[in-house]
Amino acid sequence: MAAQRGQRNGVGPAAPNAAEVTAPIPRVAEVPAARERARAIPEAAVARLAVYLRVLSGLQEQGAGTVSSEELAVAAGVNSAKLRKDLSYIGSYGTRGVGYEVAVLIEEIERILGLTRKHSVAVVGIGNLGHALANYGGFPGRGFPVSALFDIDADLIGVPVGGIPVDHIDDITRVCAEREVSIGVIATPPPAAQGVCDRLVAAGVQCILNFAPVVLQVPDHVEVRKVDLAVELQVLSFHVARRADGPAPASASLNGRVDGMVVS
Amino acid sequence: MAAQRGQRNGVGPAAPNAAEVTAPIPRVAEVPAARERARAIPEAAVARLAVYLRVLSGLQEQGAGTVSSEELAVAAGVNSAKLRKDLSYIGSYGTRGVGYEVAVLIEEIERILGLTRKHSVAVVGIGNLGHALANYGGFPGRGFPVSALFDIDADLIGVPVGGIPVDHIDDITRVCAEREVSIGVIATPPPAAQGVCDRLVAAGVQCILNFAPVVLQVPDHVEVRKVDLAVELQVLSFHVARRADGPAPASASLNGRVDGMVVS
DNA sequence: CTGACTTTGTGCACACGTTCACAAGCGGTA
DNA sequence: TACCGCTTGTGAACGTGTGCACAAAGTCAG
Numbered sequence: 001m002a003a004q005r006g007q008r009n010g011v012g013p014a015a016p017n018a019a020e021v022t023a024p025i026p027r028v029a030e031v032p033a034a035r036e037r038a039r040a041i042p043e044a045a046v047a048r049l050a051v052y053l054r055v056l057s058g059l060q061e062q063g064a065g066t067v068s069s070e071e072l073a074v075a076a077g078v079n080s081a082k083l084r085k086d087l088s089y090i091g092s093y094g095t096r097g098v099g100y101e102v103a104v105l106i107e108e109i110e111r112i113l114g115l116t117r118k119h120s121v122a123v124v125g126i127g128n129l130g131h132a133l134a135n136y137g138g139f140p141g142r143g144f145p146v147s148a149l150f151d152i153d154a155d156l157i158g159v160p161v162g163g164i165p166v167d168h169i170d171d172i173t174r175v176c177a178e179r180e181v182s183i184g185v186i187a188t189p190p191p192a193a194q195g196v197c198d199r200l201v202a203a204g205v206q207c208i209l210n211f212a213p214v215v216l217q218v219p220d221h222v223e224v225r226k227v228d229l230a231v232e233l234q235v236l237s238f239h240v241a242r243r244a245d246g247p248a249p250a251s252a253s254l255n256g257r258v259d260g261m262v263v264s
Numbered sequence: 265m266a267a268q269r270g271q272r273n274g275v276g277p278a279a280p281n282a283a284e285v286t287a288p289i290p291r292v293a294e295v296p297a298a299r300e301r302a303r304a305i306p307e308a309a310v311a312r313l314a315v316y317l318r319v320l321s322g323l324q325e326q327g328a329g330t331v332s333s334e335e336l337a338v339a340a341g342v343n344s345a346k347l348r349k350d351l352s353y354i355g356s357y358g359t360r361g362v363g364y365e366v367a368v369l370i371e372e373i374e375r376i377l378g379l380t381r382k383h384s385v386a387v388v389g390i391g392n393l394g395h396a397l398a399n400y401g402g403f404p405g406r407g408f409p410v411s412a413l414f415d416i417d418a419d420l421i422g423v424p425v426g427g428i429p430v431d432h433i434d435d436i437t438r439v440c441a442e443r444e445v446s447i448g449v450i451a452t453p454p455p456a457a458q459g460v461c462d463r464l465v466a467a468g469v470q471c472i473l474n475f476a477p478v479v480l481q482v483p484d485h486v487e488v489r490k491v492d493l494a495v496e497l498q499v500l501s502f503h504v505a506r507r508a509d510g511p512a513p514a515s516a517s518l519n520g521r522v523d524g525m526v527v528s
Numbered sequence: 529c530t531g532a533c534t535t536t537g538t539g540c541a542c543a544c545g546t547t548c549a550c551a552a553g554c555g556g557t558a
Numbered sequence: 559t560a561c562c563g564c565t566t567g568t569g570a571a572c573g574t575g576t577g578c579a580c581a582a583a584g585t586c587a588g
Binding site for chain 4: 306308309343345346349359360361362
């Protein structure tokens with residue numbers, strides 16, 4: 001979340017009945033509004049939009065033309081009111097009494113998430129995880145071509161992984177510039193992470209996805225997201241421990257899931 | 265955040281002066297406050313506690329005896345007030361005017377996170393990611409021994425990965441029971457995820473870490489956390505796009521990071 | 529023993545995110 | 559055309575989490 005220093009307009013204690021934000025102008029005037037709107041989307045909502053997008057793609061493949069907020073919400077595992085609010089952040093693309101047109105929604109979410117432009121990804125650290133990431137099919141299929149791989153191990157240099165040859169980390173600046181990499185993924189051992197991060201930043205990468213269990217220091221203009229597997233497990237561990245204490249609320253639980261669908 | 269249905273005792277506006285943990289006199293009827301307290305720790309704080317724990321381990325290896333909230337906060341990348349509040353959720357283990365004793369803090373955080381007990385982990389889906397997880401050193405070193413691996417591919421069965429032989433997914437119930445697996449990790453292709461999830465639940469697994477881009481349906485008593493790589497990238501993409509619009513705040517940024525530390 | 533200094537622990541206020549509930553708006557139907 | 563039922567979009571209430579600022583509580587020097 002880094003920055004955020006910017007003072008927000010004095011919304012204060014819930015602007016009583018502030019001038020209707022929707023503006024008197026019919027939503028035809030979308031030019032500045034659409035872009036300006038993006039700044040206001042809560043981080044949490046952005047992450048959910050990505051989930052909706054995936055669900056919508058699935059629906060589209062099944063030939064669905066429209067969906068109601070209720071259907072989509074269930075499929076995405078959220079409350080329908082939240083879903084509608086999330087969608088309202090990007091505009092009004094639904095039809096009352098009917099629902100949302102799948103194709104339109106996909107297009108709009110992709111636009112807001114910036115997926116209309118391809119974002120080249122560079123993966124640094126071609127160990128087990130790096131291999132997995134380089135081969136991960138979910139990336140290129142969704143607008144994130146992995147276009148560069150780096151490592152420091154001489155044995156790996158030049159060897160293609162997932163179709164892309166591994167470059168030496170010393171060439172990171174040049175290669176990233178050449179291939180217009182905008183997102184860097186750090187999958188190195190912890191001690192190397194900050195150094196790699198610095199190099200990525202120097203190479204002009206704007207966003208970093210960090211898998212190393214290290215707190216990265218970056219300039220304000222660089223966005224970092226981290227995925228820490230150990231932390232995830234520890235949070236789960238906490239829940240196990242918490243449950244072990246409480247006298248357990250008897251049965252109750254075991255809700256109405258019935259389908260015994262099994263891996264096929 | 266699946267469940268949460270349970271009605272919380274009317275803590276309401278901050279229990280006036282919650283009994284001090286160390287005090288032998290639990291003025292609120294209930295039992296050991298320490299356990300009860302666990303229920304009140306915000307999810308976000310739990311995740312940060314895990315981070316503090318990692319930083320503390322590093323400090324301990326460097327021979328540090330005590331740390332102030334300020335030092336620890338900087339190392340963990342958070343605000344010191346937030347850190348103190350997070351620590352206050354687990355008790356009062358600091359000394360005013362001095363700071364926290366590293367060893368004590370480590371012990372207490374581990375206790376709260378339930379790390380004093382080992383949690384066996386089962387990884388399902390031994391593809392690229394599954395391999396990475398099976399070999400990931402961060403798990404066993406921190407109380408999470410990976411003790412079972414499963415896949416549906418006959419060619420993999422019996423082959424040891426990271427020292428553990430792969431079992432067929434059909435044996436999941438038996439093997440998980442034998443090895444007392446409490447945490448399941450799903451690293452299968454999306455279509456297989458829900459089926460695997462159902463089997464894990466049937467096998468008695470209480471918590472699941474899901475890497476498949478699918479919304480899992482589980483009974484209320486099972487805790488699920490998901491890691492979705494595509495979503496992470498899309499959120500980053502959103503930030504890139506957002507930045508591309510705004511007139512860019514000129515330079516400014518580039519804060520005072522100086523150390524040119526580079527991967528060695 | 530006293531007083532100055534340091535750092536914790538937390539009350540409070542604010543901002544953010546979630547949920548509810550309902551008016552507005554649209555399609556279908558007679 | 560006028561009505562009816564359905565679904566969206568959103569104002570407002572609520573709950574949670576964050577950050578500030580300070581009293582309480584301890585150390586250390588003299």
